[in-house]
Amino acid sequence: MSPVLGIGARGAVKAAAVVAGGLALAHAAPAVTSIQPLEPLRRRLFPRFGGVGDPGHVALTFDDGPDPLSTPRFLKVLEHRGVKATFFLLGFMLERDPGLGREIAAAGHEVAVHGYLHRPMVLRTPAQTRDDLSRARDLVASATGVSPRWYRPPYGIATTSALRTARRLDMTPVLWTSWGLDWRAGATGSSVYDTVTGNLDGGGTILLHDSDCTSAPASWTATLSALPRLLDHCEERGWKLGPLADHGIS
Incomplete structure (x- = not known):
């Protein structure tokens, strides 16, 4: 190979690498919003995506179900208290028990939709992303008879492909403002309560889990223990508690 052709080939390789790097960056860029220290910035710059809604309302959301062992216990508490919530369902869990989804x-x-599998979207190609979200959306719609309005990516890690696919499927991506760290081993009712309420304000969205399918075994018991106190906390402050549909962010 002549020196001139060699230089040209190296330049082409570098250019291709730059293009590939740019595409990868564009694909993964939305994932930056999942970094927890940046959560206050996310709320300011992307309030709807971050789950900020009506100041007089708090949205209550649960991820990773439906689980036949744990989810009915949460439903019982919510029924007793007269509170409705938004459940972000995993497709593979719903396939196992579509009756519980109904x-x-x-x-x-x-x-709502949490995806078919609980895997980071940044590790998926656009085609895999479209397949995962479409499959989960169709399962939720078929099992419940309701077309889901909301999508939350696993781990809160979004990608350009995931956001575009969600919108194409008429779903609005939404994260949260407060979580309970209830998936961790060693979580207790008190730790979940303290973590959620530490930064919860009116207009916030609470993230909890009604299943331990991606969490420490039996971690949902800490969440269930904290739930009545969390409901009391919101009521005492005059915040109406309910699903995302009533949160004023659509």
Whole structure:
């Protein structure tokens, strides 16, 4: 190879690498919003995506179900308190128990999409992303008879492909403002309560889990223990508690 052709080939390789790097960056850029220290900035710059809504309302959301062992216990507490919530369902969990998905919707709760598999979207190609979200959306709609309005990516890590696919499927991506760290081993009712309320304000969205399918075994018991106190906390401050549909962010 002549020196001139060699230089040209090296230049082409560098140019291709730059293009590939740019495409990868564009694909993964939305994932930056999942970094927890940047959460206050996310709320300011992207309030709707971050779950900020009506100041007089707090949205209550649960991820990773439906689980036949744990989810009915949450439904029982919510029924007793007269509170509705939004459940972000995983497709593979719903396939195992579609009847429980129907039960959630029949009880007046909102059903939403958390994906088919609980895997980071940054590790998926656009085609895999489209397949995952479409499959999960169709399962939720078929099992519950309701077309889901909301999408929350696993781990809160979004990609350009995930956001575009969600919107193409008529779903609005939404994260949260307060979480309970309830998936961790060693979580207790008190730790979940303290973590959620530490930065919860009116207009916030609470993230909890009604299943331990991606969490420490039996971690949902800490969440269930904290739930009545969290409901009391919101009521005492005059915040109306309910699903995302009533949160004023659509």
